[in-house]
Amino acid sequence: MPFIKKEKTLAFYLKQLDFNLISDYGDYMILEKDNLEIHFFNYQSLEKEKSDFMLYIRVSDIKRFYENLIQNNVKIHPKGALETKAWNQKEFSIIEHNGTLLTFGENLK
CATH class of the missing domain: 3.30.720.110 (Signal recognition particle alu RNA binding heterodimer, srp9/1)
Known part of the structure; x- marks a missing residue:
């Protein structure tokens, strides 16, 4: 199942927080900034907001x-x-x- 808010997440972390995209595996991605890595996994919640x-x-x-x-x-x-x-x-x-x-x-x- 695809990331519902993936593009918004990428835009926020890349453009506003100045992180760099290291890897994108579709439903799993890794972002990095100043020796910090954040790993994002697709998770479907019943509450969207x-x-x-x-x-x-x-x-x-x-x-x-x-x-x-x-x-x-x-x-x-x-x-x-x-x-x-x-x-x-x-x-x-x-x-x-x-x-x-x-x-x-x-x-x-």
């Missing part, structure tokens, strides 16, 4: 990454602006087009 997933993605130079997303018109989560947390992380969050919460963090230690 909802996701119960949250991904925490550790990055380096989070301020530059955050500013690049703003320039690419990526909408920051209303409660997820870039800030330093009590647990020595600098973090921000977005909700991608499939409804998945993506939180990006940089270790400040």
Whole structure:
């Protein structure tokens, strides 16, 4: 069964988050950015506009990454602006087009 939102997913991660497509096997694809790989598998959910997933993605130079997303018109989560947390992380969050919460963090230690 084909990815229902594959083209939107590719466009979002490639154009707005600056990932690179490494492999595309139809119902399985791999994207990469700064030594990080994300593997996407086709999963048919009964709820088409909802996701119960949250991904925490550790990055380096989070301020530059955050500013690049703003320039690419990526909408920051209303409660997820870039800030330093009590647990020595600098973090921000977005909700991608499939409804998945993506939180990006940089270790400040």
